[in-house]
Amino acid sequence: MKNIIGAKPSPAAAEVRFLTVDGESAGQRLDNFLFKQLKGVPKTHVYRIIRSGEVRINKGRAQAETRLAPGDVLRLPPVRTSAPAQAGGQPLAPAREFPVLLEDEAVLAIDKPAGVAVHGGSGVSSGVIEQLRAARPAARFLELVHRLDRETSGILLVAKKRSALTALQEQFRERETGKTYLALVEGRWPANRKVLDAPLAKYLLPGQNGAPEAGERRVKVVAKDHPDAMRAVTLVKVIAGLTLGPETGECSLLAVTIKTGRTHQIRVHLASAGHPIAGDDKYGDFERNRALQKLGLKRMFLHAWRLQFTHPATGARLSLQAALPPELKALTPQEVQDALATYLSTGSA
Structure with missing residues (x-):
């Protein structure tokens, strides 16, 4: 049975799943996409099922850095995920703003402090992006353009529109930054x-x-x-x-x-x-x-x-x-x- 991205399968489901990539998820790396789909699953396990070939794109093996395209069909092996980190309908991530270097309708550039992960996972309950979303509940779109290591400080770009995310990630891929x-x-x-x-x-x-x-x-x-x-x-x-x-x-x-x-x-x-x-x-x-x-x-x-x-x-x-x-x-x-x-x-x- 196929699910279109955006549906909400049971978080504890432990069966083979098939997902069809829509336009909103197009252009994402496979590993980043899976981190969102398989919340609660350790990143090491996500990389393991990719390397082993258990994750398939259009019936073929794929790499962690493979970019998804609209209409791609992903096969996900049985993995047990945790329930969403919600309590009383409120996100667990603490609301936090970061020093702003640039902001307009399309882009937000912040000065990330050391010691803060850019996103939650692998034992980190929340990172910059979750904390920003908690601080800006009215924001319709906030996505990381790139990453910094947890202990690295400095400039981090966040897209405020899907079109900005796609364009900026393309610049990073083509080494135009x-x-x-x-x-x-x-x-x-x-x-x-x-x-x-x-x-x-x-x-x-x-x-x-x-x-x-x-x-x-x-x-x-x-x-x-x-x-x-x-x-x-x-x-x-x-x-x-x-x-x-x-x-x-x-x-x-x-x-x-x-x-x-x-x-x-x-x-x-x-x-x-x-x-x-x-x-x-x-x-x-x-x-x-x-x-x-x-x-x-x-x-x-x-x-x-x-x-x-x-x-x-x-x-x-x-x-x-x-x-x-x-x-x-x-x-x-x-x-x-x-x-x-x-x-x-x-x-x-």
């Missing part, structure tokens, strides 16, 4: 090393204590002929070198521009080059991170600093900037802040 991050890395980055072009692949850590469920998702650099290899290109420019303390050694503040938007791309590329991001608890150095915590760095030093894109309604080319948050700015000496200002004024960014 400019995304530059500020990253503090361990060691002295070679000034002549400006391009990192190394394929990446996702994998899952083993489950803990022999558990059958796989563990956390990770990403690693792989050979070009690896079956799961995805090309990833990162551009790096050195802004300044600095030393935060005797136990941390030398560090480098980098302006990092990504030409591809792979999961954990910056973190893995920089770490694989021997210069992990300061405070990175997944790909960084544990002992140096402990020393940095004593100096006040309680998070990963990665900030989505600048974003350039074409406005989906007006066609104007826009450039947004989010200043370093106070907790990161407090760690950078004045001469480094001056170097950053000079870097900006010369148009290098």
